[in-house]
Amino acid sequence: MIQTWNERAHAAVKGKTGTLIIWSFVCSIVLEVGLMMDPYYFGFEYDSLALTLISLAGLILYAGLLPVIIGYNWLMLETVRGKSSSLRDVFTPFRHRYGKHLLAGLLVMFFQVLWSLLLLVPGIVKYFSYAFTFFILRDEPDLSITEAITKSRMLMRGRKWEAFKLILSFIPLFLVGLTFFISIESVILGSLIYLVAIAFIRPFIVSRFAVMYEDTRREYDEQWNRSA
Template sequence: MLYPLIIGYHWVILSIVRGQDVQFRDVFRPMKERFGKNVTAVILLAIFQTLWTLLFIVPGIMKYFSYAFTYFILRDEPELSVMDSITKSRTLMRGQKWEAFKLILPFIPIYVTGFTLFVVVDSVLLSALSLSIATILVRPFVVARFAVMYEDSRRAYDEQWNKPA
């Protein structure tokens, strides 16, 4: 049940970036619309990212950025299959992975602090608090920035491929 809410969260942030009116119930839209497709997308992304991370951490991070637009594409183009949405996300993200990495770079110390508190201090409470704060404060910023990047990439893609012949 949580996976469609994650997608709904992305959809709401995209609506806010586009300047559309948003209500709290919009977070639940993916549960009502194409539930199976949305859950399949989350599961496939998790599998792909895990497999790429098994090769080495760097390919996993690169694929995380490559797949960052998938949830937005599922919203804008419901006729696409999950695999086509993932492929289009990779296409739209081409050449922007470094910019996306620079976006999250300042927030890595927050997560490292939480992990360190867990491993070194052996304090589950402190690490959970640190990671929760990081997630609550950082996640909306990162998703909003990805939504802005998606809008820019989408505009450039449409200009490139939708020109009259």
């Protein structure tokens, strides 16, 4: 199954890889705008109220731009389904139910960070548990955020190891970017390298999760219909 999902994801992005990576860079840069407002980003210390307020404003802006990641997930889901898409589709969550999509991005990030702070392994497990949340919000917009998260956890039940193996080949590049981000003294350079790593692997990871979601959702619907 893992090989089949990989092959289908590869076929879905074939001929579009360069464009999808560029759009992924756009998403990363959009999010980086908020973080670049942080004075620490440029080597300043929080030695005044003004700098602290600027840093807080940047954090708020970053949070406010989180729906761009939801938009990219939707774009990749449409790509996997063989539909045409454009960069403007990335910003769909801003145009429709922005408040809901903002809260969805914040909640998923909060839960992932919270579990990661408790222990690394539970944090990784929850990353996979919530991987289908944004796809579900695309297909079932009337579901609440918590219902979408719960459904993602349900669809991923017993499949987290498969999900891990599905993206295993991209983890080393992520770790390289993270290592540079942590170890390089220059915050700007470290952030740039990390941004490049994330932007490069995002279309490949999201497309694989989208293919996995399609099959998992189909199995779930068939089982539900049989039960009914």
